[in-house]
Amino acid sequence: MSRTQQQAPVRAAIYARISRDRAGERAGVEQQERECRALAERLGWEVVAVYVDNDISAYKGKPRPQYRAMLDAVRRGDVGGLVAWHTDRLHRRLVDLEELVTLAETKHVEIRTVTAGDVDLSTAGGRMNARILAAVAQQEVEHLRERVQAKRKTMLEAGAYRGGKRPFGYRKGGMVVRPREAEVVARASRDVLAGRSLKGIARELNQQRVRTSSGAEWTSLSLRDVLIRPRNAGLIHTGKASVPTAELTIVGRAQWPALVDEDTWRAVHALLTAPSRRHPNHKTDPSWLLSGIARCGATGPEGQPCGGVIRATSIGATPSRPNITPTAHYRCAEFAHLTVLVPKTDDYVRQVVAEMVRDARVLALLSPSGDDGRMERGRERRAVLVRQIEQTEADYDADLIDARRFKAKTDRIRVELEEVETLLAEGTRAGVALPIVGARDPGQAFLDAPLDVQRQVLRTVLGVQIMPAAYRGAAWSSDRLALSRVGER
Template structure:
């Protein structure tokens, strides 16, 4: 059966794509565009638009803005030809290919490529060839993904650095410790265990000119993410879980790191800054009118003449009790300093819990991981089914979890220790950031604010120390 050759193209749209821009400058896309422009000149067609998607994979399924714009223009009849470097630059998904065929076939749109010739989607044979090329491209990508997964599994088993951007605390090879940054990681870990906030650590580092491994200033969430990394304890993380010992040295002892993780993962810990952290007692002082342990927060309901706002503590639930922040905080601070300066100050230090068998817990973890790896291999080889694997792995998972919990409690920092050991407790107190001062307050005492009579006290002050009850926790 005779078929007429496709009409000569007149208007073309160039589409370029590169899955991973390793050079970071769009050079791969630019080279594709140059080759497609040369093909357009050879065909004698007018290029009406050029679309590209840089560093976007067709296999991933993520939206490609350039590709969507190409389809919109084809639907609008703006071109009769698509020029691409290769068919796999257009699509690597059978579903995506069928949509492309549905757009091109009724409009007689031709597809011409630099490397794979012409796709005639107006004929059954041409569509079959396009589908075969799509299946082949999909197969090649899936094989590549499988190889990459196997390679990364092998690298994880050997404790090899996977590559990527330089991790803070290490050189670009991901293995050699950068000691000045490792010291900062240890400093931050100790600070977190002593009650410091992530925001205060980030602010301190920014004041000192410490930058992230990408040259930016620190923020609280970035400090948290960095401290939670298993690599800090010399542990490889792979497929969302710990995969065993790494081939690089640890900058934190594992018990210390797990204790930091336990603190940062505590759901009771505030993770966003706000008014609560701007005042010493907000969220810690208790309302003496409410009998259910309701805390007080800072408000600005009081005013001086001229409209100057005065911060005050008020009951969180009702407006039945307020107290100015400065006199109350000063009274609490002086009480703390008097206590830590006394002859029995050493008795304030928290009694250390029974020591954790760190070596035993680490041995349990290694053995449990080895058992889980053996069971996973047996499951993959078809030597057991999923139900058998669940039953067999339950004991090893429990053993691993208990060991992790034991190590998470191995290191505890007493926020009061810095004051008790100081020659000048007042200077040491002033040297603490607010989050650590709050940690000291919370560790030492419970402050309950009681109703006070109106008017001046003897001596001319409006503040009544008798309207503040302090119950010592130690």
């Protein structure tokens, strides 16, 4: 037979895959490709394409874009042979094998592997052998998963550290506290309960050059993720920590020390995961003292007080007045009844509040309130409700109740549990003093405090209503502010 009459070499594609590549070095897939190329050369096949899925499991059913591209190439007739390191690189689930079997039968694809030999899908015996190999691979993965789950369950029950990135507040290994970081968690937890914003606390931490456990600057979202961790209270949980408190599953006490007490953590968690709370990254942080707090004192069209929210806005140049420098004004957000200069208004209100908080009676509004046993009764009720949920789950697992009764009962218990958690959170927040309490000069401490602290103090001690100017073009005057002291206790 002449050379021209010899059969053309098989046009082959190499497929390489590795399930996990934490370092991102691709060493595993590159080694597979080298060995597959050597096999193709021995077979006399021409490698026309290489498809690589790195760090993707074939068992979990995650999309494998390169695997799908390879199958498409087979369907188009671009390749007539497949080379892989082992059959489990191509598939670890029987459902994936069946797709390959169908394709191989219709397109007459030859399959060779470096370590598992030929895969002949054109005969019943070859298909049986392939299915046996796939079943063995699937059983190995399922057995591995069972061992991992059993190990996790044992570690959960023992309250042991399960690994991962170093948690902020702890040394590497997660079992020993880092005192300075622990104080950051405790202080930030108190500040959140006192009404400070996540964005304000994060900004302050960055100014103090405090960084996250990975060395990054803080954001409101990263700070929230740290503060809602059950680990802060020495608790072990399952599932996501970001679910509402009543839906969070606590499975026991941890072996590592807590950074805050459980009541404080639960109050912070309830506050930051409340369904009514907007996502922290989308939350705007007011730049002015009275924005969203003060109310409009104008008279509405029917003679009733407006009471609309006052917001800050910038009033600048217009075509008729092009030389005006933009200036911040407060404005009635409901009906634009009035505007007033922001800086002068804020400065005046700050001085009024600074004098107010020097009064012991006003300062008492910012101090922790008494408990009178409500917190302890709430804790006892919470423990009872948690046990009821656990018993209901056990009854369902034992087929003592059906799915409908299980859902109805757990829904009812969780509604009450959410109410109890809310009351406990409010009680804990009431026991947290605002930052200026205890200062030698509370008035000066208020003036020196961050804006979010000043706004929280203002909400607690003073009501502010802005009145319309007496006549058009009137200069700023303190008479435009109607101030009312919040009730004393």
